[in-house]
Amino acid sequence: MSRLSTKFAELKASGRKALIPFITAGDPYPEFTVPLLHEMVAAGADVIELGVPFSDPMADGPVIQRASERALSHHVGLRKVLSMAIEFRKTDQTTPLVLMGYLNPIEIMGYEDFANAAQRADVDGVLTVDLPPEESENCVALLRERGIDQIFLLAPNTTAERIQKMHQVGSGYLYYVSLKGVTGAGHLDTADVDQKLQLIRANTDLPVGVGFGVKDAETAQKIAAIADGVVVGSALISKIEANLDDPQQAKHEIIALLKSMRQAMDV
Amino acid sequence: MTDKYDMPDARGHFGPYGGIFVAETLMPAITELNEAYQHYIKDPEFLAELDADLRDYVGRPSPLYHAQRWSDHLGGAQIYLKREDLNHTGAHKVNNTVGQALLAKRMGKTRIIAETGAGQHGVATATVAARLGLECVVYMGAVDVERQALNVYRMKLLGATVVPVQSGSKTLKDALNEALRDWVTNIDDTFYIIGTVAGPHPYPAMVRDFQAVIGREARQQCIDQAGRLPDALVACVGGGSNAIGLFYPFIEDKAVKMYGVEAAGDGVETGRHSAPLCAGRPGVLHGNRTYLMADDDGEIIETHSISAGLDYPGVGPEHAWLKDTGRANYVNITDTEALAGFHTLTRMEGIIPALESSHALAYTTKLAPTMRKDQIIIVNLSGRGDKDMHTIMQREGISL
Numbered sequence: 215m216s217r218l219s220t221k222f223a224e225l226k227a228s229g230r231k232a233l234i235p236f237i238t239a240g241d242p243y244p245e246f247t248v249p250l251l252h253e254m255v256a257a258g259a260d261v262i263e264l265g266v267p268f269s270d271p272m273a274d275g276p277v278i279q280r281a282s283e284r285a286l287s288h289h290v291g292l293r294k295v296l297s298m299a300i301e302f303r304k305t306d307q308t309t310p311l312v313l314m315g316y317l318n319p320i321e322i323m324g325y326e327d328f329a330n331a332a333q334r335a336d337v338d339g340v341l342t343v344d345l346p347p348e349e350s351e352n353c354v355a356l357l358r359e360r361g362i363d364q365i366f367l368l369a370p371n372t373t374a375e376r377i378q379k380m381h382q383v384g385s386g387y388l389y390y391v392s393l394k395g396v397t398g399a400g401h402l403d404t405a406d407v408d409q410k411l412q413l414i415r416a417n418t419d420l421p422v423g424v425g426f427g428v429k430d431a432e433t434a435q436k437i438a439a440i441a442d443g444v445v446v447g448s449a450l451i452s453k454i455e456a457n458l459d460d461p462q463q464a465k466h467e468i469i470a471l472l473k474s475m476r477q478a479m480d481v
Numbered sequence: 482m483t484d485k486y487d488m489p490d491a492r493g494h495f496g497p498y499g500g501i502f503v504a505e506t507l508m509p510a511i512t513e514l515n516e517a518y519q520h521y522i523k524d525p526e527f528l529a530e531l532d533a534d535l536r537d538y539v540g541r542p543s544p545l546y547h548a549q550r551w552s553d554h555l556g557g558a559q560i561y562l563k564r565e566d567l568n569h570t571g572a573h574k575v576n577n578t579v580g581q582a583l584l585a586k587r588m589g590k591t592r593i594i595a596e597t598g599a600g601q602h603g604v605a606t607a608t609v610a611a612r613l614g615l616e617c618v619v620y621m622g623a624v625d626v627e628r629q630a631l632n633v634y635r636m637k638l639l640g641a642t643v644v645p646v647q648s649g650s651k652t653l654k655d656a657l658n659e660a661l662r663d664w665v666t667n668i669d670d671t672f673y674i675i676g677t678v679a680g681p682h683p684y685p686a687m688v689r690d691f692q693a694v695i696g697r698e699a700r701q702q703c704i705d706q707a708g709r710l711p712d713a714l715v716a717c718v719g720g721g722s723n724a725i726g727l728f729y730p731f732i733e734d735k736a737v738k739m740y741g742v743e744a745a746g747d748g749v750e751t752g753r754h755s756a757p758l759c760a761g762r763p764g765v766l767h768g769n770r771t772y773l774m775a776d777d778d779g780e781i782i783e784t785h786s787i788s789a790g791l792d793y794p795g796v797g798p799e800h801a802w803l804k805d806t807g808r809a810n811y812v813n814i815t816d817t818e819a820l821a822g823f824h825t826l827t828r829m830e831g832i833i834p835a836l837e838s839s840h841a842l843a844y845t846t847k848l849a850p851t852m853r854k855d856q857i858i859i860v861n862l863s864g865r866g867d868k869d870m871h872t873i874m875q876r877e878g879i880s881l
Contacts, residue, residue: 269780270654270766272661273504279648291778317502317765319779344502344765348492369506371668376508394506395666 217310217338218363218386221260222421222442231479232387232443233258233434234423235450235472236314238265238281239298240290242454246461248301250468255309257469258476261387261423262302263341263445266295266315273343275396277448280455292319292328299335312339312365312386320353329356339363339386347376347383354383367391370410374417381418387443390414393426397448402427404436411440430471431478438479446475486732488802493682493769496805498798501681503768506665514672515683517588522690527583534579535694538612539569541576543695545702545859551829558712558852560845562862563699563727566834572864573695573723574605578674580691582609585672592616592671596660598625598653598719599790599837600632601864602676607641617641620659622652625789632868650783653719653793657767677720678797681768685797692726699859700730707857713738713848716861717840718811719755719791721800723863728809738810741800742844744786745813755784757796758804758811771798787816787872788836790864818843820876823866835864836872 215223225232235254239247251262267285271278292315299311313332320328320342332340340357342350347366354364363386368377371394380388392407407424414422424437425445437444450468457464493499501511521527535541544564552560565573578595585593593610596619597603603619610617619636623645626633636643649655657680664673678685678692703711714731716724718741731737743756754760757772764773766781774782774794786792803809814822819836822843827833834842838861845860852858866873874880 267780269649270658272658272767273506273665275662276648283648286780289778291776291780293778318773318775318781321764321770322762322775322777322779343504344768346501346503346505346508349500349502367505369504369508371509372505373509376505391504391506394668396662 216361216363216386217308218261221310222387225260231438231441232260232423233472233476233479234261234263234443234445235259236263236265236445236447237450238267238278238285239295240267240285240288241281241451242284242458242461244288244290244294247298250465251302252306253465253469254472255306257472259309259472261310261312261443263312263314264295264299266292266313266319268316268319271316273396275448277451277455278397281451292323296331296335299337303336310338312341313337314341315343317342317345325353325356329360329362332357332362333360337362339365341365341389343367347379350383365389368414370394370406374413377414377417381420384420387421387423388414388418389445390422390424390441391426392424397426402433404440407437408440431474434475435478435481444475444479484733488799489682489686493686495799495802498770498801499682499685500770501768502765502770503681504665506668510664510668511681517584518683518687521584521587527587531580531583534583535576539575539579540567541694542698543567545699545706547706548830551826552849554829555846555849557849557854558856558858559854560849561703561711561857561859563695563859565695565723565861565863566832566838566865570605570608571867572601572605572835573692573726574602574676575608576694576726577676577688577691577722578602578605578609581672581674582613585615586613588672590670590672592667593674594618594620594660594663594671595674595676596620596653596656597676598656598792599788600625600629600636600868601790603641603643604632604635606674607636607639610641611639618663619643620646620656620663622646622650622656624651625653628872629789629868630871652784653789654781677722678725678799679720679767679769679771679795685769685799688722689725689729689799692722693729695723695726695861696728696730699727703857703859710734710737711857711859712852713740713858715740715742715841715845715848715858717742717791717837717863718758718796718800719744719793719837720795721797723861725797725799727859727861732808739808740844740848741809741811742840743811743813744788744791744840745815746785748815749813753785754813755786755791755793756813757794758800759813763801766795769798771795771801787819787876788840790835790837791840812844814840814843820873822846823873832862833866834862835866836869838863
């Protein structure tokens with residue numbers, strides 16, 4: 215059983231929901247990331263989604279685009295992110311770590327080399343935004359052989375047929391993107407999400423994390439009431455962007471936000 | 482490769498290239514588009530309307546012109562120019578936008594978006610949107626907005642909203658990113674008219690099929706005028722739509738050589754270029770697998786070309802396939818060589834070409850003298866040069 219499956223099983227047994235923060239590796243500078251990951255775990259994060267910076271983040275809104283640009287200005291690419299994962303694992307052997315990004319860095323490294331490197335870094339899951347299940351066969355097989363979960367996105371307009379496809383090829387959990395749009399956009403409609411979750415659950419028993427539009431403790435609580443996990447990204451990265459002259463303040467605000475979410479979710 | 486050419490497969494693959502690599506939110510829209518496209522491309526009523534628009538609105542067929550003086554000057558093959566510069570809006574781009582706009586109308590979409598580099602595709606899109614009374618938003622890199630000010634003004638006159646894109650390298654690739662973001666957000670009422678043979682399936686095949694009118698006409702015109710097929714085809718390649726448009730109807734004519742001309746910018750050896758087929762590697766960007774300019778981490782490298790329309794780090798997946806199979810040859814031409822080609826045609830034939838097309842002309846000046854006088858080259862003169870006056874004046878230190 216992978217670390218992700220174990221984690222979601224434990225949470226289920228204790229009646230809790232997963233808090234899943236997303237941050238872009240290397241934002242605002244490379245040394246900031248690994249200590250932040252540890253502090254996020256201490257603040258109550260169950261799973262970490264670590265963003266691999268990409269020059270052309272087509273599915274991301276301005277906040278995460280700028281995070282990528284800041285990280286890339288320090289030359290943080292896939293290799294550097296894998297080395298951060300190794301560093302993180304030195305002192306945390308239990309928290310699942312998911313790499314989230316775009317396909318091209320993996321294509322250029324080569325699927326097999328990437329799968330080997332991800333295994334060496336003891337990464338638990340890979341979420342590739344622009345790799346739909348139809349094109350994922352080779353990559354998924356190589357990751358699965360190494361015990362690494364491939365996590366797929368679901369959208370508001372995803373059909374039952376496609377949910378079944380994700381169920382077949384995906385593992386670990388599914389990430390439901392609750393809005394049509396890019397990351398960091400718009401407002402969350404809990405009733406819509408609830409309705410969609412029923413369709414998703416009718417077609418898969420994989421845990422479902424919900425993201426896009428989770429901004430504060432209140433939205434986290436609402437989502438936690440209906441989903442298996444709550445993903446928060448742009449709201450955290452906004453703290454980095456608002457405190458570029460004082461990254462420690464950014465870290466302080468990120469941790470405070472995560473703690474308030476954890477508390478609200480556990481009520 | 483067998484003699485029969487029937488690429489792509491049902492999922493949009495040209496061998497290992499092409500495909501559908503997009504975020505999940507776009508999948509239903511792409512499925513909807515593909516179903517509509519597969520239906521209407523065989524629908525006699527749709528095709529009749531398209532033919533009528535190409536004739537009466539675009540002004541097709543475009544002439545195939547024997548550039549006799551230039552041919553004599555070079556002393557080799559006879560050069561024929563396929564005059565896409567004479568189309569309405571001044572480039573080949575309109576062949577595709579007319580087709581996709583008709584499709585958008587059939588699909589009940591009320592809002593059109595597009596990306597543009599040089600502005601030719603943006604103008605061609607704004608034009609058809611105006612004609613059909615559809616809302617139109619064009620994304621354009623901020624750098625391109627600057628260097629193609631005239632086309633920006635044309636789009637605005639036509640009623641389009643031009644959004645300068647400030648992210649990344651602020652050029653065509655970033656405009657494409659932003660258009661994709663818009664599409665994901667407004668997927669219900671919006672039709673995305675991609676201007677080149679890239680993007681997720683069905684775009685590479687669909688844009689090719691709309692542009693193939695260039696090659697179908699040229700093939701027949703060459704037979705009519707010269708009594709036989711040409712020996713070589715030459716076209717510039719950015720994303721590669723004018724090149725595929727010319728090449729595609731000749732793919733099974735094995736004796737016809739094909740040359741796609743990429744932009745070498747300052748020279749391929751300097752790293753400052755836009756020549757992924759000549760000096761890039763396979764990867765995935767903007768929904769398809771193809772040759773790209775990427776570094777060892779897979780980050781996309783900034784491209785350089787004097788021509789905004791060729792300033793793109795990827796290329797249509799069908800070109801990647803034609804390169805690997807050896808059916809087409811891909812070469813490159815520097816900014817300086819392209820400028821020389823620009824002046825040559827202007828002074829020799831009284832035709833002012835676009836800087837994009839000037840790359841194809843510059844390669845022709847190298848190719849023609851290596852061929853016999855009874856041989857024929859067809860060059861795709863994909864656009865006219867009016868839009869480039871400012872760039873050329875700046876480059877050559879001229880002010881009015």
